[in-house]
Amino acid sequence: MDESARKAKNKAIKEKGQETRLRHASMRPVVVELKLDLKCLNKTERSKLFLYFAECRWLCNYLIALDSDTFREFSTKTRSITSRDKDGNTVPRELTMPMKFMQSVYSSLKHDMASLAAKSRKTGKKNGFLRFRSSYDSLELNQYGNTHWICYGPDGDSNGRYRNTIHIAGIKRPIRVFGMDQIPADAETANAKLVKRPSGIYLMLTYYIPRHEWNTESEKKPDIGLDFGIKTTITTSEGETFDISVREQERLKGLQKKLARQIKGSEGWRDTKRRIQREYEKLANKRRDKANKVYHDIVTGRSLIVMQDENIKGWHKGLFGRDVQNSALGTLKRKLQANPDVLVIDRFFPSTKLCPQCGHIHESITLSDRVFVCPVCGYTEERDVKAAKTLLLAGEHIMSCTCRERTRTPGERMSDFGAFYEAWKQSASRPEAPSSCDAKME
Numbered sequence: 001m002d003e004s005a006r007k008a009k010n011k012a013i014k015e016k017g018q019e020t021r022l023r024h025a026s027m028r029p030v031v032v033e034l035k036l037d038l039k040c041l042n043k044t045e046r047s048k049l050f051l052y053f054a055e056c057r058w059l060c061n062y063l064i065a066l067d068s069d070t071f072r073e074f075s076t077k078t079r080s081i082t083s084r085d086k087d088g089n090t091v092p093r094e095l096t097m098p099m100k101f102m103q104s105v106y107s108s109l110k111h112d113m114a115s116l117a118a119k120s121r122k123t124g125k126k127n128g129f130l131r132f133r134s135s136y137d138s139l140e141l142n143q144y145g146n147t148h149w150i151c152y153g154p155d156g157d158s159n160g161r162y163r164n165t166i167h168i169a170g171i172k173r174p175i176r177v178f179g180m181d182q183i184p185a186d187a188e189t190a191n192a193k194l195v196k197r198p199s200g201i202y203l204m205l206t207y208y209i210p211r212h213e214w215n216t217e218s219e220k221k222p223d224i225g226l227d228f229g230i231k232t233t234i235t236t237s238e239g240e241t242f243d244i245s246v247r248e249q250e251r252l253k254g255l256q257k258k259l260a261r262q263i264k265g266s267e268g269w270r271d272t273k274r275r276i277q278r279e280y281e282k283l284a285n286k287r288r289d290k291a292n293k294v295y296h297d298i299v300t301g302r303s304l305i306v307m308q309d310e311n312i313k314g315w316h317k318g319l320f321g322r323d324v325q326n327s328a329l330g331t332l333k334r335k336l337q338a339n340p341d342v343l344v345i346d347r348f349f350p351s352t353k354l355c356p357q358c359g360h361i362h363e364s365i366t367l368s369d370r371v372f373v374c375p376v377c378g379y380t381e382e383r384d385v386k387a388a389k390t391l392l393l394a395g396e397h398i399m400s401c402t403c404r405e406r407t408r409t410p411g412e413r414m415s416d417f418g419a420f421y422e423a424w425k426q427s428a429s430r431p432e433a434p435s436s437c438d439a440k441m442e
């Protein structure tokens, strides 16, 4: 290919990419988890799939060991590299994985190095370095149609029915997957990740669907405030509570005791270790499932959800460490914060102390007071519900002074709450005061 043809091709790719990104920006990304049925592959194909993960690890570690100039000039066409075996001997390796995978390992490392350098520039400290990887469990498949693609049935395209198989680059046979029925017919499939877990190999496939608007009246629900209670509950301004604790299993404790008794490195020890990993995976699944369910219950139909940016990391360390660790709190909070309809109010707002009726700040309320009674106006409410309600009022006030149009009229909310909020903002002696309301719109 001559120079001008190459340039034209690159230009076409660039334009196509921009077009796709623009289209996706107005859509909603969803990640679906598909489990690969490895039984449908023969032994060679199966080991080839597992070899991809090993090869990525070799390549990754090889690249980390290179000095910066050699790294920069590294060609992803390179096929022979060296790696170390577990005794520290250098072994030559011939890579067989598709070029796209090489490129993705290389570019993700490049990205990591760039962010390390950016961090050191920011802090003024010495540049950190990347560690060697003992495992490489997540393989980036970044080009749908090239690295991976769904096999459509004979009548697949016309009525949107999928056959339950996908193709992965380098493996001839289509692989059966579980969970394909989760993908709606109007979805636009995009990049994916191949993830190795103790229970098998999964394909995390991203697809885009049109954004859903809560248009019909029956779907719409009023705005809501959320109070993240200590430990493992969430209280809403409507008085509903959600329990988000996930219990650690007795089985896990038993296995850990068993592991401690066994000889390290023995066959039995390894077996127990694998089983422990499976248990941890199950626990993580439960946590995610809980977070997804509660998230759905809270978010569906709402156009404004107000929550406070609370320091969950601090809770991990403090009094409630174990309970918080075993709950879906962190996952749920991340999900909520990623939602553009969720308004996060900064953590210094006194949602527990501020009276929503008269604006008095009730300083002497303690953790053990379950009911909030305002000493000035006598307003009485269950503590957590009150906190959620106060957050909702603050959120609605913030929204009413920014450009986004609200559906509730000022008369419908407690009309002078905004004044309390502004007064608090003026008087508050907080470590870091945000400059304006808009700063919290994120």
Ligand SMILES: [Zn+2]
Binding pocket: 355, 356, 357, 358, 359, 360, 374, 375, 376, 377, 378, 379
């Ligand atoms: Zn009051």
